[in-house]
């Protein structure tokens with residue numbers, strides 16, 4: 001079966017079975033832990049609570065069903081891989097809202113013991129207690145305020161942000177969780193007024209956003225937006241979207257003239273990375289530096305700089321000044 005690459009139009013491709021490893025086991029555990037958690041909070045079972053539980057179980061069954069189909073099609077020319085049978089948008093939305101952040105701690109075995117215990121405790125208490133325990137952990141273990149990933153990302157882009165010829169900047173992070181990169185940027189951009197917007201499906205960060213002065217604009221992208229952003233930050237997000245063309249087109253529409261887009265994705269340039277275990281967080285796209293560059297150029301972005309290092313690809317691009325018309 002030949003497949004035409006949506007990026008470079010080559011017909012040369014290879015198929016790999018999408019390997020999901022222990023995801024099935026993890027999702028099943030999550031389904032029941034979530035179910036019991038709901039029951040605990042349900043002293044009196046009202047009709048609406050029951051229907052909510054039923055809906056939740058219904059969705060988990062569909063998540064389970066839909067994660068185990070299809071292949072990864074790997075283009076032999078631009079080295080891009082994509083999952084040819086991803087779950088529907090509806091299922092993915094549900095998964096990122098209720099499953100994704102809960103699956104990561106289950107799948108990560110390398111985490112230090114203390115962090116693991118905190119993870120377990122955090123399921124039992126409310127979020128403010130968790131934050132308190134995290135501060136305590138950070139003091140005991142002398143954790144740096146910022147982790148290395150956001151530090152590297154901001155080092156990569158800061159010079160271009162300093163060069164913006166205005167005092168007030170509007171920034172957006174998509175899939176931001178705690179928005180470390182943009183908070184770090186706000187700290188580093190001395191003399192500029194930095195406003196941070198964020199798109200995040202997981203409700204657990206809501207209190208944190210209020211405290212950190214971050215404006216949650218939507219649970220999902222795209223969203224109804226009348227603003228124009230100076231800078232949009234996406235870290236390990238683009239590989240999760242179903243349609244890269246629509247996504248990059250929609251991002252371009254909310255970037256202001258000369259606006260910047262930062263993308264970091266895992267480097268899936270070699271075939272071994274496609275055969276690996278994707279159970280932790282199922283990816284839909286597997287970018288190579290070549291394929292990411294082509295995607296950006298095809299959708300009206302000029303590459304400012306790219307870097308491939310330590311298993312990730314970083315790309316900073318600028319909305320092209322050419323009047324761009326997408327057929328995507």
Ligand SMILES: [Zn+2]
Nearest residue numbers: 005008075078
């Ligand atoms: Zn290709």
